[in-house]
Amino acid sequence: MPWPAFPSIALQPDEVGRLFSALASGRLMFGPRPGSDGSCRLQPLPEIPAHPGAAQPFLSLKKFLVPDGDPLWAWTSERYAGPPPPPRLTVVDLPLCDLQALAWLDLVFAEDPPYRARREALLVVGAPCQPAADCFCDPAGLLPGGDLFRAGTRWWALSPVGEALLVRAAGPGNLAGEPLPGPEPGGAVPTVDPARFAGSAGDPLWDEAAARCLACGACSAVCPTCMCYEVVDDPRLDGTVTRRRVWDNCFFPEHARVAGGHDFRPGRGRRLRFRFEHKYLGFGPWRGLSSCVGCGRCRRACPVGISLEEVAGRLARGAGP
Amino acid sequence: MSLAWVRYTSCSGCQLMLTNCEAQLAELAMQVELREFDLISSACAEKGRVDLALVEGSVSTPTELDSLLDLRARSRWLVAIGACALTGGINALAGGAERPEPGTFPPQPLRRFVRVDWEIPGCPPERSELLSLFGALRHGGWPARLECAVCMECRIAENRCLLMEDRLPCLGPVTRAGCRARCPGVGVACEGCRGEVAEAHRDEVFRLLAGCGLPSREVRRRLGRFRGNGHD
Numbered sequence A: 001m002p003w004p005a006f007p008s009i010a011l012q013p014d015e016v017g018r019l020f021s022a023l024a025s026g027r028l029m030f031g032p033r034p035g036s037d038g039s040c041r042l043q044p045l046p047e048i049p050a051h052p053g054a055a056q057p058f059l060s061l062k063k064f065l066v067p068d069g070d071p072l073w074a075w076t077s078e079r080y081a082g083p084p085p086p087p088r089l090t091v092v093d094l095p096l097c098d099l100q101a102l103a104w105l106d107l108v109f110a111e112d113p114p115y116r117a118r119r120e121a122l123l124v125v126g127a128p129c130q131p132a133a134d135c136f137c138d139p140a141g142l143l144p145g146g147d148l149f150r151a152g153t154r155w156w157a158l159s160p161v162g163e164a165l166l167v168r169a170a171g172p173g174n175l176a177g178e179p180l181p182g183p184e185p186g187g188a189v190p191t192v193d194p195a196r197f198a199g200s201a202g203d204p205l206w207d208e209a210a211a212r213c214l215a216c217g218a219c220s221a222v223c224p225t226c227m228c229y230e231v232v233d234d235p236r237l238d239g240t241v242t243r244r245r246v247w248d249n250c251f252f253p254e255h256a257r258v259a260g261g262h263d264f265r266p267g268r269g270r271r272l273r274f275r276f277e278h279k280y281l282g283f284g285p286w287r288g289l290s291s292c293v294g295c296g297r298c299r300r301a302c303p304v305g306i307s308l309e310e311v312a313g314r315l316a317r318g319a320g321p
Numbered sequence B: 001m002s003l004a005w006v007r008y009t010s011c012s013g014c015q016l017m018l019t020n021c022e023a024q025l026a027e028l029a030m031q032v033e034l035r036e037f038d039l040i041s042s043a044c045a046e047k048g049r050v051d052l053a054l055v056e057g058s059v060s061t062p063t064e065l066d067s068l069l070d071l072r073a074r075s076r077w078l079v080a081i082g083a084c085a086l087t088g089g090i091n092a093l094a095g096g097a098e099r100p101e102p103g104t105f106p107p108q109p110l111r112r113f114v115r116v117d118w119e120i121p122g123c124p125p126e127r128s129e130l131l132s133l134f135g136a137l138r139h140g141g142w143p144a145r146l147e148c149a150v151c152m153e154c155r156i157a158e159n160r161c162l163l164m165e166d167r168l169p170c171l172g173p174v175t176r177a178g179c180r181a182r183c184p185g186v187g188v189a190c191e192g193c194r195g196e197v198a199e200a201h202r203d204e205v206f207r208l209l210a211g212c213g214l215p216s217r218e219v220r221r222r223l224g225r226f227r228g229n230g231h232d
Ligand code: SF4
Pocket: A219, A222, A223, A224, A225, A226, A279, A291, A292, A293, A294, A295, A296, A297, A298, A299, A308
């Protein structure tokens, strides 16, 4: 299955020059770059690299869009103040899985003002990647988010903002629909039968899958579409209070504990099942929409090698005695 | 708010963390009334009632125990500060291997003897946590705290995982977060100084540490170091 088509154009060098200055002007630039320890992270770039080269960073765009500890408001000397204006960023060379994850964040945070402000100050440029042996992005999954995509001299507009940038660089009227040159996926994001899932609540499958789980939360911390947060107040000695959003995680003992001490999801098995449900089946208005983009981060980050795809396989094969 | 900082068997490192907050000391001095705090002032008032007692160190002599009981009786809130006060900490590492000094007993955590209203873990504790205690009390509550493991903060910091990649015996998966993964952030395996997380999966971490090439006895010692001595 091919990747979806978007308005596209091959740019001349002078047009690329104009586009690069539009992407760079008044903005900090970031891209995935390997650090000295071999781990790839979104790092500041002095300029936009002339040649596209996507790589999957350790943490996705969520570290910019929903940063851990993000101030929501502050109360200072009898006055509330909103958060400071977000930095204007251009992030280049993101792989397609991270663009799909961005589409998901855009969806769930559509009515979240701090997210919207950060998103509107961000330009995202994707590029084709070399898939790793353990990732399995899905062209039929979420429509890639972001603003632009580039491969060789060809550019694609993924958003109205991206299209306006291309038109400004190359003149109107020359864009034509063209599929994104995405990778051949090495696998597929599992599809989960909701009925089978619903009937599995009492199945030992979950406890068995979670038997080794440390509840460390690494899988969800690195997942580009996990977006649970807790809101905490940070009161200072001088009387100011900052309300912050900090990353939370469905593996933590407090996540489903309510006043009075009742825990709606005691035990690691129940919590693993909850994360599984959220990833593959979705909640609320997004029920039926899988938010797993197949990036493989969770499996790679798990110290004990738990893999949701394997759990999905067991569920599909029919678990239990 | 009247304040007593009292130290039992400990190294004074916890107090130093607070006195090292130079930028905030002036503000702190305006907010609290110092009653007892040896490291800061020798001109302390009589040992009367205080709002807040911050207690550093473990209890290892009958004199310390009497003092702790007395302190509890005359303070509104008593907060245990640092690994020694929470679990016995460094002092408890001798672990009964040797005979105690005459007139002492094996170091005990505070909550073995008195009600503890709040705990600030760490060896030493984070300055930010000490300061947020004063900030929160000023507004009439306790600081917010997310109960999770050091690994979470380590992943947020995008550190290389020492346990998975280098097979170093990192205690991050079972250690309470709050230090922003201070040690793995500089390439040193977590020693677990902030104590054990709730619902720690001890068996699995035992297996992981043994997989790093540590003999079982060493794994047990490592895991037990900041877990307390089994009295709680
Ligand atoms: S569940 Fe795992 S593979 Fe799927 S998007 Fe999240 S981190 Fe990637």
